[in-house]
Amino acid sequence: MNVETPIAGDFLSLLAAHKLAPLPSTPAPTAPVQTQATTVFAFEFAEGVLMAGDRRATAGNVIVTDRVDKVIEIDATSLLAIAGVPATAFEMARVLQTSFEYYRRSQLQSLSLPAKVRALARLLRENLAMTMQGIGVVAPLFAGLDNSVSPAKPQIYFYDPLGAQFQAVGYVASGSGSGTIRSVLSFQEQYGSPRPSQMKLGEAIRFALRLLMTASEFDSATGGVNPATRTYATIKLLRSSGVESVGDEQQSACLKG
Amino acid sequence: MTEEPYRWLEAVANRREYVREQLRGGSPAFAASLPDGILLLAVGSGQSKVFELFDRHALAGLGHPADIEKIRQAAIDAAHTESFTRAPEDVSLRRLVSFGLSPQLKTNFEQIFTAPFLVELLLAEIGPEPEKDLLLRLHFDGGFRFQMGGVMVAASQPEPEAAAQAWLNGALAGKNSRREVADMLLQTWWCLVENKPFGEGLPSESDRQEGWRKGTHDRTVELGWLARHAPRTARYEALSLAQAGL
Numbered sequence: 001m002n003v004e005t006p007i008a009g010d011f012l013s014l015l016a017a018h019k020l021a022p023l024p025s026t027p028a029p030t031a032p033v034q035t036q037a038t039t040v041f042a043f044e045f046a047e048g049v050l051m052a053g054d055r056r057a058t059a060g061n062v063i064v065t066d067r068v069d070k071v072i073e074i075d076a077t078s079l080l081a082i083a084g085v086p087a088t089a090f091e092m093a094r095v096l097q098t099s100f101e102y103y104r105r106s107q108l109q110s111l112s113l114p115a116k117v118r119a120l121a122r123l124l125r126e127n128l129a130m131t132m133q134g135i136g137v138v139a140p141l142f143a144g145l146d147n148s149v150s151p152a153k154p155q156i157y158f159y160d161p162l163g164a165q166f167q168a169v170g171y172v173a174s175g176s177g178s179g180t181i182r183s184v185l186s187f188q189e190q191y192g193s194p195r196p197s198q199m200k201l202g203e204a205i206r207f208a209l210r211l212l213m214t215a216s217e218f219d220s221a222t223g224g225v226n227p228a229t230r231t232y233a234t235i236k237l238l239r240s241s242g243v244e245s246v247g248d249e250q251q252s253a254c255l256k257g
Numbered sequence: 258m259t260e261e262p263y264r265w266l267e268a269v270a271n272r273r274e275y276v277r278e279q280l281r282g283g284s285p286a287f288a289a290s291l292p293d294g295i296l297l298l299a300v301g302s303g304q305s306k307v308f309e310l311f312d313r314h315a316l317a318g319l320g321h322p323a324d325i326e327k328i329r330q331a332a333i334d335a336a337h338t339e340s341f342t343r344a345p346e347d348v349s350l351r352r353l354v355s356f357g358l359s360p361q362l363k364t365n366f367e368q369i370f371t372a373p374f375l376v377e378l379l380l381a382e383i384g385p386e387p388e389k390d391l392l393l394r395l396h397f398d399g400g401f402r403f404q405m406g407g408v409m410v411a412a413s414q415p416e417p418e419a420a421a422q423a424w425l426n427g428a429l430a431g432k433n434s435r436r437e438v439a440d441m442l443l444q445t446w447w448c449l450v451e452n453k454p455f456g457e458g459l460p461s462e463s464d465r466q467e468g469w470r471k472g473t474h475d476r477t478v479e480l481g482w483l484a485r486h487a488p489r490t491a492r493y494e495a496l497s498l499a500q501a502g503l
Contacts, residue, residue, distance in 0.1 A: 011341075014334055020342060076489060094341070101491065102337045105309050106330060245488075 011102040012095070022095050037221025039177030039212060040070050040081035042141050042156045043185060043196045044170055045204035048239035049143045049154040051079045052208040054177070054216065055234060056223030057086055066223050071234040075100045076242045077145040077152075078116055083175035084138035084161070088130060092123045092138060113144045117157050117165050124163035131161045139174045143238045151240040170197060177215030177222035184211055205246055205254040208235055227252060268369040276397050279375045280413040283319035285421070285449045287442040288381045290390040290406040292433050294492070295381045297481035298442045300473055307479040309493035311336035311348050313383045315481050318411060320376035320397070328376060332358060345490060350382035350391050354401055363399030373397060379411045383483040383492055412449055421445050424455040436502030439480065443469040
């Protein structure tokens with residue numbers, strides 16, 4: 001009755017059996033180089049992990065839109081922040097969303113955090129041809145819950161465009177505005193009071209918004225935050241209880257407070 | 258050669274009798290549409306009879322565990338492939354059953370040299386409002402019946418199932434709380450497994466309640482909840498009896 005899948009619960013195997021494999025790519029000798037830019041970051045705060053991103057999408061010097069959500073809820077306990085070519089990055093997010101839920105429903109248990117981290121690494125490796133051509137580069141951030149400890153602990157990971165995965169200690173940033181962000185995060189972690197890891201929720205949200213405002217000062221491809229036009233960031237939290245979103249109203253209140 | 262069609266008809270009839278006999282004694286399953294969601298209920302051994310299929314879809318059933326598992330897996334495969342190639346909103350119970358599960362079950366049932374599926378199933382799809390909730394009864398031979406909202410029973414034998422369905426239609430009228438409905442479904446479950454009549458001679462409510470409490474003592478009441486409104490796209494949640502207020 002079923003399509004035979006080589007690996008139980010593996011959604012990519014199921015797609016391959018139907019000849020529907022995602023992210024197909026073939027090298028092109030004269031591929032155009034597209035530019036893309038963004039600022040996404042994640043840091044540990046007192047209650048878990050905060051992941052945020054600006055909402056601007058650019059193509060060269062053109063602002064395409066200021067309403068992109070670059071921090072994506074993959075499942076109830078996983079977040080992905082995308083930096084790089086949107087077409088590839090959003091497709092990776094969609095593959096991960098379906099894969100994780102497919103595994104959970106078919107195998108009646110959730111994927112472990114290491115398996116989720118490797119699933120994203122696998123997609124990045126399979127995108128190597130597009131990465132090497134410069135038209136499909138993705139450098140994402142990932143946050144997930146480590147359920148091997150009690151209570152479950154949120155962890156942050158970052159990747160290089162070829163699929164190498166690294167666990168972040170405290171904070172991480174990606175995208176064209178990440179240089180500025182990392183400097184500020186490093187300063188705050190070493191000399192700040194409170195340090196990011198000690199911040200309460202309101203402080204952490206305000207800090208995240210100010211980080212994006214700072215990044216947008218130095219990086220034209222980062223959208224920043226503008227309360228006057230009700231342009232806020234995409235902010236999501238990962239606590240031991242799972243993923244939560246921080247809406248515009250809450251961001252506005254934190255910025256004022 | 259002229260007698261071949263009659264042999265086939267006889268073989269199919271025997272097969273139907275065989276499946277019914279094999280299913281006899283199977284523990285019934287239920288689905289009920291409520292203002293806040295759809296409640297699925299069965300009594301089994303834990304993660305054995307009530308399952309999440311997709312964002313808005315769930316399944317409950319009785320029968321051979323291996324056969325339930327095969328159909329569950331086929332439904333999950335089809336739903337996720339459809340969701341990925343089109344969109345999650347395009348996954349519909351009507352299409353999943355009409356063009357997927359039902360034809361496969363019918364084909365399998367009529368291939369008299371293969372083992373038939375020993376299953377009786379209920380599937381549910383949560384809608385934006387109770388009137389748009391879809392409940393579906395799928396039989397081992399591929400036959401199926403849709404119903405918008407209300408309550409639906411899957412039992413091993415048609416006559417007790419129809420009696421329980423008729424009784425529940427009246428007994429659940431005006432009952433909107435998850436606790437009340439779960440209690441009524443468990444009372445019905447006990448009456449079905451104990452072969453109690455639903456007309457004259459129906460045990461009192463206190464006897465029915467005491468009956469299901471005793472009857473489920475060494476078993477697991479499996480409760481699935483498809484929430485009408487939830488922050489996440491996946492609406493299914495497995496509930497404990499305590500979470501259902503029992």
